[in-house]
Structures are given as structure tokens and as C-alpha cells.
Amino acid sequence: MATGAETDDERWSDWEEEEGAQMPTQGLFAPVRTFASPAECINAARMEHGFDLPGVCAGLGFYERVQLVNFVRTRTAEGDDAAALKQLVTSSLEALDTRPWKHERFLRPALDNDPLLFTIGADDSDADSDAERAGGAAGARSGAALEDEAIILSVLRAEPTRFDAPAGGSADDGAAAGAADSLVAQLAQMRLLLHDMSAEAVEPRDASGGDRETDAADEADDEEPTDGVRDGGAAPGGSAAKSASAPGRRRRGARTTADKVDEGYFGSYGELGIHHTMLSDRVRTEAYRNAICQPWLHGKVALDIGCGTAILSLFAASAGAAHVYGVDASGIIAHAQQVVRRNGMDDRITLVRGKAEEVALPVAKVDVIISEWMGYCLLYEAMLPSVLAARDKWLAPGGVMMPNKASMQLRLSSHSELSFWDDVYGYDMTDIGQATGEDKEADVIVVPAESALSGQATFRTIDIMTVRDEELDFNAPFELLVTADGTLRTFVASFETAFEPPDGAAGCSVVELKTGMLDPPTHWKQTLFHLKQPVDVHAGEVVRGLIAVARLGEGRRDLDVSITFSVMRADGHVAVEERSQLWQV
Numbered sequence: 001m002a003t004g005a006e007t008d009d010e011r012w013s014d015w016e017e018e019e020g021a022q023m024p025t026q027g028l029f030a031p032v033r034t035f036a037s038p039a040e041c042i043n044a045a046r047m048e049h050g051f052d053l054p055g056v057c058a059g060l061g062f063y064e065r066v067q068l069v070n071f072v073r074t075r076t077a078e079g080d081d082a083a084a085l086k087q088l089v090t091s092s093l094e095a096l097d098t099r100p101w102k103h104e105r106f107l108r109p110a111l112d113n114d115p116l117l118f119t120i121g122a123d124d125s126d127a128d129s130d131a132e133r134a135g136g137a138a139g140a141r142s143g144a145a146l147e148d149e150a151i152i153l154s155v156l157r158a159e160p161t162r163f164d165a166p167a168g169g170s171a172d173d174g175a176a177a178g179a180a181d182s183l184v185a186q187l188a189q190m191r192l193l194l195h196d197m198s199a200e201a202v203e204p205r206d207a208s209g210g211d212r213e214t215d216a217a218d219e220a221d222d223e224e225p226t227d228g229v230r231d232g233g234a235a236p237g238g239s240a241a242k243s244a245s246a247p248g249r250r251r252r253g254a255r256t257t258a259d260k261v262d263e264g265y266f267g268s269y270g271e272l273g274i275h276h277t278m279l280s281d282r283v284r285t286e287a288y289r290n291a292i293c294q295p296w297l298h299g300k301v302a303l304d305i306g307c308g309t310a311i312l313s314l315f316a317a318s319a320g321a322a323h324v325y326g327v328d329a330s331g332i333i334a335h336a337q338q339v340v341r342r343n344g345m346d347d348r349i350t351l352v353r354g355k356a357e358e359v360a361l362p363v364a365k366v367d368v369i370i371s372e373w374m375g376y377c378l379l380y381e382a383m384l385p386s387v388l389a390a391r392d393k394w395l396a397p398g399g400v401m402m403p404n405k406a407s408m409q410l411r412l413s414s415h416s417e418l419s420f421w422d423d424v425y426g427y428d429m430t431d432i433g434q435a436t437g438e439d440k441e442a443d444v445i446v447v448p449a450e451s452a453l454s455g456q457a458t459f460r461t462i463d464i465m466t467v468r469d470e471e472l473d474f475n476a477p478f479e480l481l482v483t484a485d486g487t488l489r490t491f492v493a494s495f496e497t498a499f500e501p502p503d504g505a506a507g508c509s510v511v512e513l514k515t516g517m518l519d520p521p522t523h524w525k526q527t528l529f530h531l532k533q534p535v536d537v538h539a540g541e542v543v544r545g546l547i548a549v550a551r552l553g554e555g556r557r558d559l560d561v562s563i564t565f566s567v568m569r570a571d572g573h574v575a576v577e578e579r580s581q582l583w584q585v
Contacts, residue, residue, distance in 0.1 A: 023115040028053065028072055029082035038119040049082040056089065057120055064102060065120040071101030073110035278372070279311060281523040284513065288312055288372060291402060291499030291511035293319045300367035303327070305356050305390050306383060310336035310349065312370050317348045321368075325361055326351045327390075356386040365396035375557075376444050377527040377585045378408050378495035379549060382557040385469045401464045403497035408460040409516060410478050412543060415451035416489040416530060417443050442561065442583045443528040446521045447492050453537060454480040456494070456516055459547055473550040482541040482567075489534040491563055492517060493527040529563060529583050540570035545578075552584070559585040 025041040027033040029049050035041040045051045057065045068089070075085055092099045109117060279285055292312065298320035304313045307326030313336075316324045326336065326349060333353045340349045352359050369390055375381035391401060421433030459478040462471075482488075494516040501508035515524045537543065545565030552558040561583045567576035 023118075025115045026073075026111060028069075028116070029076055029085070031073075031077060038115045041116065042119075049086060051082065051086045051089075053116075056093070059093070062120075063107065064099075066117060067101040067103070067106035069114070069116050069120060070106040070108065070110040071103075073114070074106070077110070277523050279309065283520050283522045284372070284524075285311065287499070287511055287513040288370075288402075289315050292316050292370065294501060294505070294508045296501045296505035296508050297321055297368065301325075301363060301365075302368045302370055303361070303366040303390060303394055305369060305371035305387050306373060307336060307351065308332055308372075310340055310351065312372065313340070313349045313351075314343060314345060316368075316370060317345050321348070323363075324349045325363070325366070327356055327359055328353065329355045356390045361394065364394075366394050366399065367396055368400045368402060369395055370402045374406070374495065374497065374524065376524060377442070377493050377549075377559060377561065378406060379472060379551075380557065380559050380585045382472075382551055384464075384472060387464070388467065388469055391464075398502075400502055403499045403513070404464050405498040405500065406462040406464060407458045407496050408462075408549075409456045409458050409494050409496065410480065410547065411452060411456045411492045411494070411517060412454040412480050412482065412488050412537070413447055413451045413490045413492045413517070413528075414453055414486040414488065415447050415492075415528070416534070417445065417528065418489075418530060440582060440584050442585045443530070444525050444585075445528055447490075447517050447526045447528060449517050452483075452517055453486050453488060454483050454543070456518075460549075475546055475548045477546050478544070480543045482537045482539055482543065485538050486536075487534050488537045488543070488567075489531055491529040491531075493529065493561075494519075495524070527585060529561065529581075531579075532581060533579070535567060535576050537567060537575075538569075541575055542568045542570075544568060561585055 023037060025035050025038045027035060027041055028045045029051070030044075033044075035044060042053050045053055053069075056068065060068065072085055072089070076082075088100065092101075288311075292315040297316060299322050302313075302316045302321045302324045304310070304316065304324060304326040307313050307328045308330075309332060310326050313324045313326040326333075328336070328351070333351050337346075337351050340346050340351065350362070352361065369387065371383075371387045371390075373381075373383040373387050375383065387401075395401070418433040421429040421431075457478055457480050459476040460474065494514075496512060496514045496516070499511040499513075501510070513522075515522050515526065517526055543565055544567075545563060548560075548562045550560045552560055562580060563583075564578060564580040566574060566578040569575045
């Protein structure tokens with residue numbers, strides 16, 4: 001990382017050397033010219049037009065640097081000459097509130113995959129963008145902040161249309177700030193997708209407040225709760241007004257890897273698209289409705305963990321629950337409150353924003369806890385520990401968990417996504433297929449039922465009423481009888497959950513939710529583990545082994561899955577010696 005003693009030229013040239021970035025870059029003031037690298041583009045702007053981009057950016061926060069580059073490129077494309085733009089930028093630097101580039105639309109890249117945006121993300125200026133936007137004293141950004149900024153740039157590259165200005169109007173600085181903060185809320189989710197997290201904590205902020213890093217979660221904590229949504233930090237039966245000492249209040253301090261993962265995780269569930277996907281899954285949603293809308297729930301107090309759009313809370317209220325408390329840490333809860341009010345349920349449903357482990361409720365105990373916590377391969381996303389924490393804190397003796405049972409299954413399959421590369425529009429691309437096969441990532445797809453080479457075997461059963469957090473990392477043996485000759489290319493994992501009514505509940509039935517290859521498809525699909533070395537198997541043989549499932553590192557919501565197996569012939573002799581392989585989900 002650059003120090004304060006380095007010059008702007010040294011910082012920018014260091015970025016070139018460290019990243020090896022020889023990316024063709026369109027001229028800043030000459031769109032018809034292309035330079036071999038961002039550094040050459042920057043140098044040309046300095047030498048030919050007297051515009052020192054590093055010098056200008058050294059006094060700006062990160063988001064404003066992005067806006068400035070996009071502003072200059074946009075105005076250049078519209079015909080403004082370099083001299084006029086240089087003069088405009090120079091004069092505007094003295095007027096913080098009237099800078100023409102501080103507009104939401106300039107968070108959208110003017111050029112797709114603009115190398116200059118990635119270059120400025122590596123600049124180690126002393127201005128903290130969030131502190132600047134809040135009007136506070138700027139301090140040096142931590143290494144984590146710079147890492148976050150680089151990931152923001154990947155979001156800008158991947159979703160260049162996300163930040164269009166509203167039609168028929170202009171966005172003010174506050175709207176631009178909100179758009180920028182929405183990026184921050186996606187950072188850890190990007191890390192999860194890219195498997196680019198580290199396990200070390202980031203630099204602590206100065207206790208004096210002079211060197212603060214403000215993130216989306218911090219700013220959310222400073223906001224007043226949405227009308228109708230209780231503050232998770234409110235004491236039971238007390239005011240929802242925030243206080244520094246209230247449970248669930250985020251204290252400013254060092255942000256750990258776990259904090260950032262959670263921010264990204266909850267940020268992703270603030271997006272509406274993911275809820276559309278879940279609600280559109282009729283197998284999932286109708287299983288919950290059928291389990292909840294039974295006579296035994298009438299008159300009970302229910303708690304909905306991770307309530308999302310509040311659909312399960314609505315089911316429970318409609319089934320006659322005395323009251324339902326919905327808890328969610330994501331921004332979707334504001335929409336959920338509107339849904340609850342529109343459907344006339346606000347007298348029976350109370351929504352609380354916060355983490356299940358941290359919020360307070362205005363009741364001491366509840367009769368039933370409802371949650372749709374399942375992820376790919378059942379345990380991906382690691383939401384179940386939050387449900388268990390709520391169970392231990394709030395579930396009354398004799399209370400019910402919904403679902404109350406879960407199990408994990410394994411099956412053999414001849415299906416492989418890698419075979420796609422064998423014939424791509426008539427061309428042999430098996431080299432790419434082989435390279436893809438080296439990837440440790442598991443696939444999540446609907447696996448063709450006809451590819452099954454065995455029956456389905458349960459390797460893990462979980463009693464949600466009694467299981468402990470530490471038992472969610474485990475090793476389990478399995479044995480699968482081969483039912484058809486073929487080539488074993490993949491292991492396929494799925495899960496089942498059961499909703500059992502209380503003992504003796506009249507007129508009630510058990511509801512099951514299944515996600516196997518032979519079951520109606522759900523948004524969970526199946527989890528496919530490709531073998532690097534496929535093996536031929538024959539009916540009557542047995543594939544026997546051990547599967548290990550473990551969560552990854554501090555605060556990680558991913559899974560490590562390893563499978564060790566051998567193949568035994570029907571006569572008891574070894575057909576395939578023991579092999580092991582590791583995947584990530």
C-alpha cells in the first residue's frame with residue numbers, strides 16, 4: 001500500500017507494476033485514441049491537456065473519483081473540449097456543493113469495463129469518501145476500505161445499468177450517496193461468489209473518531225426505524241428508539257470478516273429479485289402454507305425468523321395465530337411492513353429489524369418458531385445457527401419448530417455438466433471442459449432423473465428441536481447400491497424437511513418438503529459434485545465412503561464438502577480403490 005510520502009505518480013505507477021495492468025484504455029479527452037494502459041492514458045492527459053488526474057483524485061473520496069471520470073468521459077463524448085472541461089473541473093473543486101459530477105448517474109460507467117475505474121480503485125488517497133460525504137474530517141482509508149472499493153468496481157462492471165438516473169428528474173447528492181451505499185451492502189456477497197475472503201480482521205478505527213470507516217450497516221443503524229417496523233435493539237416492552245447501549249446496536253469499531261460476510265448476506269436479501277424467486281417456488285411455498293395453516297396453530301404466539309416478505313407470517317396470522325413476530329436483518333422488511341399493512345394484518349403481525357441473535361422481543365417466550373432457513377445442500381448460507389439461537393432464547397417448553405426435522409441425501413449419477421464442452425457448435429472444446437473439471441466449485445442444477453445410477457441414501461438427519469450449532473459440521477458414512485451399469489461422474493446431494501404437528505393435535509398432518517432428483521423441482525435444485533476421475537460402475541456394486549461437511553472460516557456461509565469413497569464388487573472384492581476429493585458450495 002502506498003504511504004503518504006509517495007507522490008501521485010509513484011502511486012499510479014505502482015498500481016501498474018503490482019497489477020500488471022496492460023489494459024487498452026480509451027483516451028480521457030480523445031475517445032478516438034486508445035492507449036496501451038491506464039498509465040499511458042493518464043500521462044497523455046497530463047502532457048497534452050495539462051490535466052493531472054492523479055492530482056485531482058488525491059483530494060476526492062472514492063465514489064467521487066468514479067463520478068469524476070465518468071463525468072469527463074460523458075462530457076467529452078458530448079463534444080466538450082479538453083480545455084473547457086479542465087477549467088470546469090478546476091473551478092468546481094473549490095465548490096463542494098456544486099460539483100457537476102456529483103450526480104447519481106455518474107456512478108454508472110460511461111464505458112463498459114473502463115480500466116480507469118479500476119485504476120482509481122487502487123489509489124491510496126487520504127480522503128475517506130463516506131466521511132467526506134457526511135461533512136466530517138477525512139482520514140486515511142483502511143486496507144479493507146480499499147479492498148471494498150475494488151469490489152465495488154467489479155459491481156460497476158457487472159451491472160453498468162444499475163445506476164441510471166430516474167427518468168424525468170435528477171438525483172441529488174443524497175441519492176448518489178444511497179446508490180453508492182447500496183454497492184457497499186453487496187460487497188461481502190461478491191466475496192462469497194468469488195471466494196475471495198480472508199480470515200483476518202480489518203484495521204480498527206481510531207477511538208477518537210478521526211479515522212472512521214463508515215459502511216452501509218453503520219449508516220443503517222443511524223437511521224430511524226421504518227414506520228411500523230420495531231427496532232431490534234428495543235428492550236422488551238419498551239421504546240423502539242435506539243440507544244448506544246441497546247441490544248443489537250452496532251458499535252463502531254473494528255469490522256471483522258464475519259461482519260462483512262453478514263453485511264453482504266443481509267444486503268443480498270434486501271434485493272427484491274431473490275424473494276420473487278423464492279415465492280415463485282410453489283413446492284417450497286405451498287409446503288410451508290400447508291404446514292402452517294393447520295388447526296394446532298390457532299391461538300399460538302409465533303416467531304418468523306428471516307421473515308423476508310412476511311409471507312410465512314401472513315400464513316400464520318391467517319391460520320389464527322394470536323400474534324406473529326417477524327424478524328429480518330435486511331432492508332426487505334420495509335417492504336414487508338407495507339405488505340402487512342395493506343393486507344390488514346398489522347394488528348396481528350409485528351416486524352422487527354435485526355439479527356435473530358441480537359434483537360429483543362416484547363414477549364418472553366413464543367409457542368412456535370417458523371423459518372425457511374435451508375440453503376443449497378441444506379446448510380449453505382449457515383442460517384440454521386441463527387434459528388437455533390432463537391430456539392434457545394425464545395421457544396417456550398413444549399413449543400414447536402417448523403420445520404422440526406431435516407435430512408441430507410446422496411445419490412450416484414452419470415450426469416456431467418462438463419460434457420457440454422465435448423461438442424460446442426461442432427467444435428471439440430474438451431480442453432476447457434478438463435480445466436473446468438479442476439474447479440472445486442460444486443454445481444447447483446436440476447439433475448436429469450434418468451442419469452441416476454443408484455437409489456437415494458440419507459447420510460445425515462437433523463432434529464431441529466435438539467441439534468447444537470457445533471453439530472452442523474460433521475463426518476458421516478454412506479453406502480449406495482449401484483442399480484444400473486454406467487459411468488459414475490457425479491455425486492448428487494439433496495435434502496428433505498418435515499413439519500410435524502404437536503403430538504395429539506387433532507385433524508393435523510405431517511408435511512414434507514423434498515428436493516431430490518426424482519421430486520418436483522425447487523429453487524434449491526440439487527448440488528452436483530463432479531469427480532475429476534469418473535469411474536465405471538456396474539449394477540450390484542456398492543459405493544461406500546465418508547462425506548464431511550464443514551463451514552468455511554470466520555463468519556463464512558460457504559461449505560467445504562469432501563467425499564472419500566471406494567467401489568466394491570458384488571463378490572466383495574475392491575473394484576475401485578479409495579479416492580478423495582474436496583469441493584466448495
